[in-house]
Amino acid sequence: MVDIATRVWNHKWKIDPIVRSLIDTDFYKLLMCQSVFRNRPDTTVTFSLINRTKDVRLAELVDEGELREQLDHIRSLSLSRGESTWMRGNTFYGKRQMFTPEFMDWFEKLRLPPYHLEKRDGQYELTFEGKWPEVMLWEIPALAVLMELRSRAVLHDMARFELQVLYARAMTKLWEKVERLRGVEGLRIADFGTRRRHSFLWQDWCVQAMTERLGDNFVGTSNCLIAKNRDLEAIGTNAHELPMVYAALAEDDATLARAPYEVLSDWHDEHDGNLRIILPDTYGTEGFLDKAPDWLAGWTGIRIDSGDPATGAEIAIRWWKDRGEDPTRKLIIFSDGLDEEKILSLHKQFAGRVRVSFGWGTLLTNDFRGLTPGDALAPFSLVCKAVAADGKPTVKLSDNPRKAMGPEDQIERYKRVFGVGDQEEMEVVV
Amino acid sequence: MVDIATRVWNHKWKIDPIVRSLIDTDFYKLLMCQSVFRNRPDTTVTFSLINRTKDVRLAELVDEGELREQLDHIRSLSLSRGESTWMRGNTFYGKRQMFTPEFMDWFEKLRLPPYHLEKRDGQYELTFEGKWPEVMLWEIPALAVLMELRSRAVLHDMARFELQVLYARAMTKLWEKVERLRGVEGLRIADFGTRRRHSFLWQDWCVQAMTERLGDNFVGTSNCLIAKNRDLEAIGTNAHELPMVYAALAEDDATLARAPYEVLSDWHDEHDGNLRIILPDTYGTEGFLDKAPDWLAGWTGIRIDSGDPATGAEIAIRWWKDRGEDPTRKLIIFSDGLDEEKILSLHKQFAGRVRVSFGWGTLLTNDFRGLTPGDALAPFSLVCKAVAADGKPTVKLSDNPRKAMGPEDQIERYKRVFGVGDQEEMEVVV
16 A cells, blocks of 8 residues: 555655754764853864765765755754753753753754865865854764765665665674674673764664664663664763864964863863763874873773774773772773774773773664675765864874874974874774 | 554454465466366365474464464455456466366355364364365465464564564575575576465565576466566476375275376376476385386476485486486476575586476575574474375375375385385485
8 A cells, every 4th residue: 555645745855854953963062062162162163074985986976966955954954842852851971951051042043054065086075164163063964964875876776675685684784793792791882873874764773773682781872863762872972173173273382282181171170970081092192191180080081092992991091000090990982993893802801900881883883895786885984074273274193193184294293292103004994 | 654544454454364365375286276176076185284393383382263263264265356367368388278267167166165173282283174176275375374373473572673683684594595596507496485484475575586686597486376466487287195195096006006197197188398297206206217107208307306306316317318318308396495505506416417497495485594582483394285085095105204194004005016115214304
């Protein structure tokens, strides 16, 4: 029986929107947005899309008109009443009123600022410029739109039956990963896969699979919309953009050297407990920890997002011990290029020595490797980063030089200021 | 959006019928029915359900009331106008009017005769008694109903998400088998999986998968309803019940010895070409071929349905050579307990030496092994056989003594009459 009403409803949309809500984004974006809204509301920033996987020629795969329609649709979104109620009334990390009435009043009125789009060398140049608290909210939806438009471009030529088999195989693949993680004592995993998901519906399915099979070992999702719809914990803290922008704004080398700690000082004033998580790798983990003020050792944990994760964790443990802290009461969050194998081995290596948690991203929500001819649906490494603040370029060094970004001369300057020596190059999987 | 009309429609059924058409059955049943209708219309037979997998306690799994509802529903079915048109007008094996107007007039008026159902020792005793052409049509729907009710009993306790994963895994499993068969030069496979299918919808899906992926290497399905709906060839010839009933009716040992050939003599008069397929194993392949009349060597092929298939094929090839026939023009149909591995090895061994074809049954349409805890959906060996004809017991010896059936004294008598010596026991997988 054909459901005419549903068909008519689906055809009413001029497009099939990928992002349908301003909270279809990562929780830490909203937390950081509030911090920026409070501390640096007038800073002007530029965010820019960077495709690190050059052989995925996005501008040849994805139609420019469709991309513009999706981005225009996002600009038409505003916070719904139910979403606002959830943000205002929900408990995050055990705390009520995480978002202040001032921030919520502002966020309720927000529409995302304009974008600038051009094609060059088979890639899209997509940039956003304006007030930091507004522009920063483009990152996640821009990435999700491009990832899903690429999926759609590949899926478009597949027959109905092929599609069914494709998703059956993808479900089976994910289910087998989740099965391997099941029942591992004390394992704590969250979904960090919004930005590079295959599609919204697929991320939603992956979250259900984790909920269903891992029970309490699945601690939540970074995606606010899914957290709201499925009654899950929204997970996340802070990211590189804070130190990158603070650093870019520094007037001299001494201020630059202090910038990453200034970020966390602002954060310290705003949050406690599980939200006090250090992301130490922006300008090299070792130097950051060596020079860190003592109050930072009192923070709850460290997130390791580049370099060899086991090495990073050992450095963190040693640092806590050196500062007289008990590592078994500290939390290490691994979030870089994880798959179930790496999760299991890291858990085995560190469980008991520290509290361990995993933010599983791209290979949770977009592992379509091996499922299509020519691997046309394999995930790729797309990022959207703050590249300038108040007209000055930003720099990221990271613990993996392949993840470094910024102008050459500034990179050298930052390396000098932060005392970063030789670094080990590692392949960037996703 | 809820499709209220569809939901109301689905709730209108008192039950959710498993068999919704008299042609949701194997093609050879209809061919044999026509032959019986013509040659032995007044013979009285008893068909009986036999579960060879004793540890699947059907009467504890399947509710008696539900089983009765399903069987009663089948008794309410009659041939629809579209079904009759298809049988009368379609080309089967290149031939028009395969079914005579006399047979069709009778079949259009047919309702299936009563059944007798009792529980004993955790199993159902389900028997059908009456005129052979009517009773014989119970076999396939009775098996399909019990198989699917067992599936439903297991599926009933699974959550919606579990069900989705289950079918995703089953699809992936089947797809991987079909992938292995894809592109094998000259491979010819048909679906023979109606009687032991997981469910009707699943068989229909399996047939679509074969159609989609194997192209011309998939030659058709034994299921008439699916053949009709999906515009495929209906495939099949004849089965053990013909020699079993003919043999049971024999007045003395000499008539008994001739019975299997008499069956084929009747068949010879009615059919030619691809429908002239010998099923030689009812009372032992070797003895049957040794004593076969010369005209049988002129038939198109042999179906091998028990014993070691390669041995059976070698015997057939030798027999054709002994009778001055060219085996490369003959057809061997393998149909016993096949899976993709066995199909590939038999094809490799015999392609070129004879024409080879495969009737893939239970492990095509019901391979849910390993997909549920305790393997609660693994296929099992359920059959529904003619056990008596005009009050006398039937006997089957087969090339695998574990598939033999009938009273002990009659088995001994048949072994003597047909000169069957020692036989190799083989596990009955499905």
